[in-house]
Amino acid sequence: MKTNTEREIFQQHEALRKTYAYLMEHEEEIKNFFNGCGCKKIVFMGCGSSYMLAKSGQRMFGAAKGVSSVAIAGGDYLMCPNFYQECVKDSLVVVLSRSGKTSEMVRALEILKEHENCIVLSITAAQPNDFSKYADLELTMDWCCDLSVCQTRTVTNFYLALSMLFCFYRQDTCTLEALRTAVRENEKFQEQNREHLCKIAEMDWNRVVVLANGLFNGIAQEGALAFTEIAMVPGCSYSMLDYRHGPIVLNDRRTLTVVLLQQKEKELQRGLLADLKKRGGFVLAVGQGTKEFWGVDALIDAGKEWNTCAAGIPFLYTIQILAYEKAVKLGMNPDQPEGLDAYILL
Template structure:
C-alpha cells in the first residue's frame, strides 16, 4: 500500500485523536482568546497550509467585530514592511505540517520580535522550530504525513481550525456537526471510494474544483492534490464565478468537482447543467438533507452525499476526501508514484548567504 493511500484511508483514526486533543485543550484556547481580545487575526502558511489559511480567513472574518487575513510565509519574507499595519495588534496563527518550513519559521520569528504579538502555532511535529516564538502550541504528531503530498495533515489542520472557530464563537452546533462528520468519516470514505475509483478511470486529464465561502481555500487544496498526487493540472474557482472566463477551457477531458450548498438551487443547477453541456465528467458533493438539487441532476456522473443537514464549515471534511481519493486513484490509473512526486519536497528549507 502506498503511504498516500494509507494516510487518506486511515485519517478517520487521526480525526478522532485530533477531536479529543483539541477538545482537551478547549480551556487553554478559550483563555488565550480571553487574554488577547483584539479580535484581529492573521493566518500564516505555505502551500497547502496557506490554502487552509485562506479558509480560516473566511471563517473568522465572518464573525461579528472580527477581522482576519491570510498571508503566505514567502510573501511576508519578501515584503515585511507592506504588512506592518496588518500585523500590529493582531493575533498570529501559524499553520505547518513540520514546523520547519523556512518561510513560516523566519516570518514568525520576525513578527514576534518586531511586534510582540501573541502567536498560536498548529503543527504536526513536536519540538519544532516555530515553538520558540509561540505563546500556545497545538502539536498533533499522529497527523504527520510521511508522503510528500499532504492529505491526512490537511484534513486534520482543517478540523483544528474549525474547532478553534467553534471555541472562539462559542458555537456548540458547529462543534456538534464536526463531531458527527468525524464519527461518520470511516463509513463515508469506504462507501464512496469504489465509485470514485471508477470515476478516476474516466477519460479526463485535468481537474477543476468549485467551492465557495470558507471551503474555497480548502477547495484550492483539493485542486493542488490533483496536481501533486496525480500530476495532472488542478484549479479551483468559486461556483458562479467560474463562468467569468475559466469555463472556456472546460471540455470533454475535464473533471469538475462541485460542492453544492443549500439555497439558490436554481443558480447552482443551471451552472451544473452548463458543465454537463461541455461534455466532461461532473462530480457533485451535496448534503443528503437540506437540498433537493442532488435528486434533480440527471447525467451527473457521481453525486457524493454528505449525511445530514450539517453546517457549511463541517462539510469541508468529507468534501476534501473526494478530491484526495480521486487524485490518488488517478495516479494509479496513470502509473504514477503518489508518494514521491518528482521535484517536490515535504518542506522547504531556504539557504541564506
C-alpha cells in the same frame, strides 16, 4: 496498503478522532487564550497546502462579528514585511505547518515577534519544531503527520482543528457537534464511496476544476493542488459562479469538475451545473439530494451536516481519494512526486 499516501488517506479517521479529542481536552485553555489576547485582528499564515488552509481559516473567522482577518502566504510576508506592517501589527497570528520547519515561516515568525507585537498560535504536526520558541500557544498533533510529500491526512486534521477553534471562539456548540458527527462517520464515508470514486478515477479526464464558495474556497484550492501533486493532473479552483467569468472556456470533455454544493440558492447552482454539462465533461457534486435534481453525472452524499463547516471533511476526503486513485491508474508514485520536498529550507 501499498503506499504511505494510501494509508494516510484511508486511515485518517483514526487521526481525526484523536484530533477531536485533543482539541476538546484543551477547550478551556484555548478559550482562555482567545479571551486573554483580546485580538479582533487575526492573521492566518502558511505555505503551500497550509496557506490554502489559512485561507479557509480566514474566511471562518472573518465572518465573526467584530473580527478582521486576513490570510498571507509565509513567503509573501517574508518578501514584503513592510508592505504588510499595518495589516499584521498587534494581531493574533495563527500559523500552520506540518513540519514547523519551513524556512519562510520561521523567518516570518521571527519578524512578527520581534517587530510587530504579535501573539502567535501555532498548529503543527511534528515535535520538536522550530515554531515552538515563537508560539504563545502551541497545538501539536504528531499523529496526523504525513510521511508522504503530499499532504492528505494532515490537511484534513488541520481543517478540523481550525473549525473547532472557530467553534470555541464563537461558543458554537451546534457546529462542534456537527464536526463530531463528521469525524464519527468518516470511516463509513470511505467504505461507501471508494469503489464509486475509483470508477470515476478510471475515466479519461486529464484536467480538474474544483468549485466551492465561502469558507470552503481555501480547501477547494487545496483540493485542486492535491490532483496536481499526487496524480500530476493539472488542477485549479474558483468560486462557483465566478468560474463563468473566463476560466470556463477551457472546460471540455476531458475535464472533471468537482463542485461542493450548498443548501441555499439552488437555482443559481443548477444553472451553473447545466452550463458545465454543456461543455461535455464529467461533473461530480458533493452535497445532498439526487444527481437527477442537480443535473450532474454523480453525487457524493456529504451527510446531514452538509450545511456547516463539517462538510469540508467529506469534501476533502472525496478529492483525496480521487487524486490517489487517479495516480494509481496513471502509474504514478503518489508518495514522492518528482521535484517536490515535504518542506522547503532556504
